[in-house]
Amino acid sequence: MSAEEGQLVAGRYRLLERIGRGGMGTVWRAEDELLGRQVAVKRLHASPHLADDELATLYERTRREARSAARISHPNVVVVHDVVDDGGRPCVVMEYVPSRTLGDVIKEQGPVTPQEAARIGRGMVAALRAAHAAGVLHRDVKPGNVLLGDDGRVVLTDFGIAVATGASTLTKTGEMVGSIDYVAPERVRGGKPGPASDLWSLGATLYQAVEGSPPFRRATALETAYAIAADELTPPRRAGALTPLIEALLVKDPEQRPSAEAAERSLRQPDTVATAEAATGGRTGSAPAGVTSDAPTRPRVATAVLPAEAAPQDDGGQRRTRPGRARRVTVWAAALAVLAGAAVAGATALRGNGDAGGSERSAAGKPAASGSALASPAPPPLPDGYHLVEEKELGVSFPVPDGWTRTLPSGAEERNEIAYVSPSGLVGIRISVRDFAGPDPLQHWKDDEAASVQEGKLPDYRKLRMQSTSFRELPAAIWEFTWQGSAREWRASALAFGRSGGKEHVIYLSAPKAEWQRHKHVFSDIMGGYRLPAPEQDG
Template sequence: MSEDGGRLIGGRYRLTERIGSGGMGTVWKARDELVERDVAVKEPRLPGDPRDAAHQRAYHRLQREARAAARVDHPGAVAIHDVVVEDGLPWIVMELIRGESLHEVLQRGALPPTESARIGLAVVGALKAAHAKGIVHRDVKPANVLLGQHGRVVLTDFGIAHIQGEESLTMSGEFVGSLEFIAPERMSGRGAGPAADMWSLGVCLYAAVEGWSPFRRTTLESTLAAILSAEPPEPQHAGPLGPLIVRLLTKDPDQRPDADEVAAALEAVAEGWPAPRGDLTAPQDASLLQEFADDSGTVRFGRRPDEPVVVGPASGPVSAPEADNSAHPDAVPPKRRRRTPRLVAGTVAGALLIAGGVWLGTSLTDVDSDAAGGTAGGGAASGSSKSSPATTTPGPKAPSGTEVWTARPEKDMRAVLHLPRQYVRFHEQGDADDQPRMAIFDNDEVIQVRLTQWDKAPSSSMVRAKEQGDTWAGYGESKSLYTPTTFDGYEATLADTTYDTEGTLTRVMELVILTRDSRMYELRVDMPKGTADEKRGTAVFKGAREGLEIDP
């Protein structure tokens, strides 16, 4: 026991025994003296001075782990009990899983296919629950799969999880995660969607039945090259799991089976049933995605060129109510382009240059294209409207209504945001040296509002909007409609996107503004699609757009 043994955390958690440690901190067994139960407590370990950007990113990553894990309600996901601030750092209190990790089990030898399938079935169940909440785990590996009492399997450590709709908390050029389990699309800088978790699960299943990782090599360089370009050896001991593992380790994320298909195949192997029929690698049919219902009194994106624009007294441009967008060809999402990974010398060389500065044990820091809004240009899943430019004029004050709206000055951004009073500013990041600046607000974790600002615009407003569209396409089937407009005389683009993550629809409404002195602002509201909360979300977007002040 270290010198911290016996320390009381948060006034109720007594540290009793160190369970393990890693790059982000130490995990302790502790006693909750209030309710007399044993728990696990994660002590954070943060690099550098608290004022440093790296320290702040690590701090926010810990907060994100707690928030992400607490949102996943599934018996296969570790339960978060509490988060306490000690010495200015967030300590995460979670359930104590009595047992050992899959990594420890595999040190004694490989597992039979039926047991591997049983473990994988619990993991994919936790991943489905996470994906339904818009959370991509991004660090699925045997060390994070805990095997508890009574056959329980638990996925833990959401410390680098990506929450959809949040900007990356890592800088471009950093990796976080265990190298040999990282999907090739993350290595090549294309970000991580749910398919990346399926890849990592495939590597775990391969290691479980064969006893070794298919991409582990003797050097960092050869491991990177194997992930990006080498086909894994055919599994020899996987039995009925073999075909599924091969499909999961397909380089193209669009060709991997989704979580539902993986769960069906794993259940069949675990129970000894015949393999499910159908091609697990068949791409989703984009036509199955629900059409985008428009809301009365909000901007209708994708107006036909000959459709008149009706300007309401307090709502900005609104298309004529009798118009039917579904008849317009731009309203139909085209099939997604299948992206084939390409191994180029620069990819490996660039990753090695990065890794040279941040390699610690088996972990690297994470390249996430979300930090730059995705890849440049419009994605194949995005349909661009051909409407003529409209004008959006901000009102001098927040809109009237039953809710009380208040001004939220963002002095560093030279802007004022108006929101309903109950919205709380729960996260901020960036400064003059760490662009972009961002402020995020929510009131119930259902509808989220953010304002982002760059001192130097990374692109035009339309290009930026389409880059975001490419990001949403990475989570599943998506449809984006874009409308060129102006805001207070500035170039601007309105974007309306709906994307499907494991059957859960999310709508994102955005206004991207490019000022004459080359600053850029992005107002964005995320909301569930097809629920009463969507009505609230569109109203919040409309009011925030009307009340936004730049250079007040």
């Protein structure tokens, strides 16, 4: 028996058997000793990576969302009975449904038939209609949250509960809800979720049900998020009559997706080849997902990509050959010291990580001349309020917020870098491109961290995350942290990436910690539009 098995929660619910575990919490089959019935109890995980204020926000949001979900009464929705505290952490008490998840079925038995997918889809869309009518968004529709009851019942669970994190989510708590494979394009771009976002997730779930894998899954979460926002859909091969509906649900533009009512009508005729018009409820202007005109207009790829376990996300990196490593570390430590001491410096000592293309414009925001040497995948349009700059000395281009000022930090020529600073002078980005990337980006950050702390460049330093990753299929490492400046506390995100022996790229963002939530999207937007030279992009 585990340490938790047999435990009594809230003086009432006896934990009997662990029946599920995900990124947000563990689900137990339990006995309600007051009413003498079996229930499911979901206990949230206490992530060691989250600060106290972030945990408090997570817990309070969970309580509020679960209470909202309790308003839904529908046979295809798991009933939420109660929300109780267990050692300060909220526990959600739900109806117990003997079942397996659709995710488990796909994993163990492979894809289901189009007819079975249609049956499952009918239950899911009925649940979504009931939830949306009650003013509740699910925000984490995925195979793992679809219960296939032993009695044939289809039940959607975790309504409004997974508000903080998901199995593949790579963002700060509360920033991105749900597992990245099933997050709609508008949410990847930082937009507000709506009923159409749940319907996109329904489409992604149906796609996986018949194909065996999510529609836009790539090697990394960052690449998956970019694919969701910008790539064309690979049409399903095994969906049969469900193909038009699935493609319509996965359209990039939420306004062009079918309504829940139209989707339900299509799902009730699985043996008939539905037309695209029927799938979209007779709306005009609809196009299959992947049509270039459906490309997103505000990509914020990074907000959906970095691991959820890390509260803030940042990347930064500088790489040289081993002989120059000690000097490089010293240079970056010096830059951080300037950041802590002055507002403008604080904004320009940034580093960040990025991974997407941006439209071609000159530094003045005008279209660049044809024949550019920059070769990235077909980029989505620039985010609203940005213009694209082309730094010819660095050989890259990237989006910059309108009104930000270009500046050359001290030693910029030696380090081959450029900085842009916000009008307030407190927020800034720094881009660096150097020769000879090292073999291990993570070790690079570890060396920089050790040198900066040892030399006292980062007073009251706190590491939020440091880990290996990949960017544009290149080795990369992320480092994000906070430190105390002379007048305020700062927070930074940095990404270093590049193939060993090739160019080393660093994107860095810093801002006052108190203003981080308002400005962190800049890091994501720059990553979303960062364009590499053709030789590096091609391999």
